[in-house]
Amino acid sequence: MFVVGLTGDVGAGKTTVASMLSQLGAQYISADRIVSELWQDEDILKAAKDRWGTRVFSDGGTPLPERISEIIFEDEGEYKWLCNLLHPRVREQMEAKVLFGSGLIVAEIPLLFENGVPWWVDFTVYVTSPMEERIKRNSERGWDELELTRREKWLMPQEIKLKASDWVIANDRRLDELRVEVKKLMVFLKKISCCIEGFFTCGSFEEAERIAKKLLEKNLVACTNIVDVESRYLWLGNLESETEYLVVFKSIESLFPEIERVVRDEHSYDLPVVTAQRMKKASIDVRKWIMEECGS
Numbered sequence: 001m002f003v004v005g006l007t008g009d010v011g012a013g014k015t016t017v018a019s020m021l022s023q024l025g026a027q028y029i030s031a032d033r034i035v036s037e038l039w040q041d042e043d044i045l046k047a048a049k050d051r052w053g054t055r056v057f058s059d060g061g062t063p064l065p066e067r068i069s070e071i072i073f074e075d076e077g078e079y080k081w082l083c084n085l086l087h088p089r090v091r092e093q094m095e096a097k098v099l100f101g102s103g104l105i106v107a108e109i110p111l112l113f114e115n116g117v118p119w120w121v122d123f124t125v126y127v128t129s130p131m132e133e134r135i136k137r138n139s140e141r142g143w144d145e146l147e148l149t150r151r152e153k154w155l156m157p158q159e160i161k162l163k164a165s166d167w168v169i170a171n172d173r174r175l176d177e178l179r180v181e182v183k184k185l186m187v188f189l190k191k192i193s194c195c196i197e198g199f200f201t202c203g204s205f206e207e208a209e210r211i212a213k214k215l216l217e218k219n220l221v222a223c224t225n226i227v228d229v230e231s232r233y234l235w236l237g238n239l240e241s242e243t244e245y246l247v248v249f250k251s252i253e254s255l256f257p258e259i260e261r262v263v264r265d266e267h268s269y270d271l272p273v274v275t276a277q278r279m280k281k282a283s284i285d286v287r288k289w290i291m292e293e294c295g296s
């Protein structure tokens with residue numbers, strides 16, 4: 001599982017980018033969707049009614065987003081009150097969806113940086129778009145410049161968020177051009193999410209060192225560590241025991257078949273056991289270093 005936290009300016013194209021990533025194979029979860037579901041929750045409806053009365057509801061008791069927006073985007077106290085009511089619940093639900101999900105997950109979170117990037121986000125993407133474009137694109141939903149700036153009033157300054165993001169998508173051109181940018185991001189995500197850590201054992205330090213050097217020279221691994229270990233294993237039904245040398249390596253998943261081939265060719269054992277797992281947690285800088293050293 002690798003989680004992309006997707007955020008951006010109001011009406012800049014977050015949902016559009018998320019849908020494109022989803023078409024390319026990612027699983028998509030949306031904070032806005034969870035918010036709209038929470039607006040059917042009895043506790044939330046009661047809290048809103050106690051605070052604002054019936055004016056934010058239709059005659060049938062349905063909450064009216066325009067009325068709620070009028071209140072919260074005009075009064076910072078009301079804004080904070082609603083955010084404090086909804087955000088912990090949104091985060092809790094997102095965390096559950098992410099932890100029980102798998103593969104590449106795109107979590108669209110408008111207030112990703114404002115509320116602190118959650119520990120389960122591995123990579124952050126920021127979608128930006130010039131105000132003139134956003135005005136044009138959002139006019140159909142009845143949003144003008146006033147509405148866009150009103151929603152952004154209490155958000156963190158854009159420059160800070162741009163700096164803090166791992167990847168920025170400038171959505172200032174046509175949709176087909178945006179699709180090309182999203183495909184580039186997907187190629188990068190596929191590589192960066194597939195860093196592996198693996199190991200194999202050798203009968204002597206010299207053998208371990210020689211094979212590790214070969215893997216490094218061929219740019220198949222970014223680094224190796226050699227440690228002496230006491231091994232107990234079954235071989236043809238007998239319990240064997242000996243001192244071995246464990247080679248730990250870091251690489252990317254697509255190189256595993258070649259790593260295994262080199263180890264087998266160079267090894268003195270009939271069946272050297274080479275295994276690797278995807279790295280669940282590693283900083284983006286560490287992942288980038290592994291990718292660069294492995295020639296990606």
Ligand SMILES: CC(C)(COP(=O)(O)OP(=O)(O)OC[C@H]1O[C@@H](n2cnc3c(N)ncnc32)[C@H](O)[C@@H]1O)[C@@H](O)C(=O)NCCC(=O)NCCS
Nearest residue numbers: 010011031032035065068069082083086090110111151152
């Ligand atoms: C105010 C509400 C009722 C307006 O509903 P509406 O259907 O008009 O908008 P929707 O929820 O689809 O959000 C659309 C966009 O508005 C912007 N927006 C929504 N809430 C906020 C907010 N608290 N601060 C800044 N921008 C916001 C985001 O860009 C979002 O993508 C609703 O947005 C809401 O309950 N917001 C508070 C919860 C929240 O902060 N949601 C953001 C994700 S955690």
Ligand SMILES: Nc1ncnc2c1ncn2[C@@H]1O[C@H](COP(=O)(O)OP(=O)(O)OP(=O)(O)O)[C@@H](O)[C@H]1O
Nearest residue numbers: 009010011012013014015016137138173174175178
């Ligand atoms: N490159 C583009 N060219 C033309 N229209 C676009 C482009 N990108 C997005 N749009 C349109 O702009 C509108 C806003 O996009 P979208 O809903 O993806 O933004 P958003 O950031 O998710 O908005 P919100 O802040 O409400 O969540 C949509 O109608 C979308 O189809």
